[in-house]
Amino acid sequence: MKKWLKYFLFLLLAGIAILVYIYYPALNIVTGYSSKNMASGIFVTERDQTSLMEYDNGFFPISLADYDVNIEEKSVTSSLFGLMKRKAIYYEGVGAVLVNKDEDALTSVIAPIRVQQSLNMPYPYGKLQQKDTLFEEVNYQYLESAVDNAFDKEGEQLKQTRSVLVVYKDQIIAEKYEAGFDKESLMHGWSMTKSFTSTIYGLLQRQRGLDLTGTTGLEQWKADERKDITYQNLLEMNSGLEWEEAYFNISDVTKMLYLAADMGAMQIDKPLTGTPDESWNYSSGTSNLLSGPLLRAQFNSHQEYLDFWYTELLDKIGMHSAVVEVDQVGNYVGSSYAWATTRDWAKFGLLYLHEGNWNGEQVLDSSFVKYVATPTNSSEGRYGAQFWLNAGAYFPDVPADMYYCSGFKGQYVFIFPSQNLIVVRTGLTGDPTFNVNEFLKEIIASIS
Incomplete structure (x- = not known):
């Protein structure tokens, strides 16, 4: 092997070693974020892994992460090029918890006690439909345009708005969701x-x-x-x-x-x-x-x-x-x-x-x-x-x-x-x- 090639390979390996030394601690953050966000997305919001990977975790360097989703255990393990595996586990009532090691998993989980009353009233105080109310002072056409402008046009991914809700005098006067999301999301x-x-x-x-x-x-x-x-x-x-x-x-x-x-x-x-x-x-x-x-x-x-x-x-x-x-x-x-x-x-x-x-x-x-x-x-x-x-x-x-x-x-x-x-x-x-x-x-x- 020519000396210049040996010298080049040595410098390349040395450079890789330096980069690993500098950025290896950051892998812990990257895989921690990846697994926690994915676990919450799957088990708290019940969204699918593909959508979460493409959008919520789709930015660099989080987009480089790999995932192992365990539905039975309700956990997500993330890694980056096989390195620095991190696990997040879902617990009923308290959400997804990022653990440093398997032995750090919560052994006894206390969930908050929820008391949910469904009042026989319209939103915001109950679950009944609101009565149709038109306010003379509201220009609904202009309002609709303003809300539409908050969302990306077809083919764009700039604003990336998922929802807009406008409540005036306790009445919902405008509401819009990106495809894949609704009022229950x-x-x-x-x-x-x-x-x-x-x-x-x-x-x-x-x-x-x-x-x-x-x-x-x-x-x-x-x-x-x-x-x-x-x-x-x-x-x-x-x-x-x-x-x-x-x-x-x-x-x-x-x-x-x-x-x-x-x-x-x-x-x-x-x-x-x-x-x-x-x-x-x-x-x-x-x-x-x-x-x-x-x-x-x-x-x-x-x-x-x-x-x-x-x-x-x-x-x-x-x-x-x-x-x-x-x-x-x-x-x-x-x-x-x-x-x-x-x-x-x-x-x-x-x-x-x-x-x-x-x-x-x-x-x-x-x-x-x-x-x-x-x-x-x-x-x-x-x-x-x-x-x-x-x-x-x-x-x-x-x-x-x-x-x-x-x-x-x-x-x-x-x-x-x-x-x-x-x-x-x-x-x-x-x-x-x-x-x-x-x-x-x-x-x-x-x-x-």
Whole structure:
């Protein structure tokens, strides 16, 4: 063999070795995401593997993953070129759980107790059909066009919208779904789950007198400056704790979601790098600290902790399709893992639109509703308490009092207090690929 060929092969192998060394840790994230998303898609939403591979897991490098789906075990094992196998297992009531090793599988699963009442009323308070109602102030032709514009034209895959629902004065005035989805399809909320977490704290404040301005009392923080961090600081993402939120590389958030057994513990271990109430920093770790260790400490048993989310919030407002998934220690992943139908996501928005009142019952204090929509310091009017805001006119053609739940890849529940309006959009692309400002501008323009 010629010397130059030997030299070339040596450099090639050396280059491959370097690439493997650099990117091998990322395989854990890739196969973790692949197996978890596939398991939830198959066993929570009951979609088929082919569709999930083509669309939900169809982006690089997730698209390179291979899958072993075990229907009997209700598990999905993913690998990349045969390397770094990761398994996610579905458990009834708590969804798909990504496990680090087979021995980490949940051995005793506690499922939340669901109480589902079907009221003899039309949507949103029951399952009866709504009465045909025409509002003179609504230009239905313009509205239909605005909704149609949110979806791709035939042959395109740009906006990738899956559903749009418009609710005006408690009436559905527009609803559309991409082919393969309908009003019964469960949609992944991703970070819209954070708004659930915030709401749970609002319920604890109302029902049990939890002082949100009080400190957390975490044992790990008692000996340093972190002892002064309050629940309110955490709810507002303004604790000053270190955290890196980057989804397309190895960061705190990807290590938490796809490597950590106890997701809420990661933020506990982070140092203080800013000043509480002066250092806004978006952090899914903060949300899981709130929904995991801190929230669990408010209840006498794990069953009570699991049940509270449904009995006092989700099932109470008729979100009977909703599923919130847990981590390996059985705590809710309050940053990212909630599922519900588009119509049920709208119900959550309606709870806030009606200032915490649901069908005559005051579920949340109206003061808490006002609180979550109030800008936190140093967020430039973009964030409240686990809700996003438009107070700083981020969307220039949208009312400033609009606030919203927002999730990865463009999941939205928009709340318009001044317009008595809720708009839900789900899909696979977010702003700016999906132009939120233009979308909402057109919707609002149809109602005068």
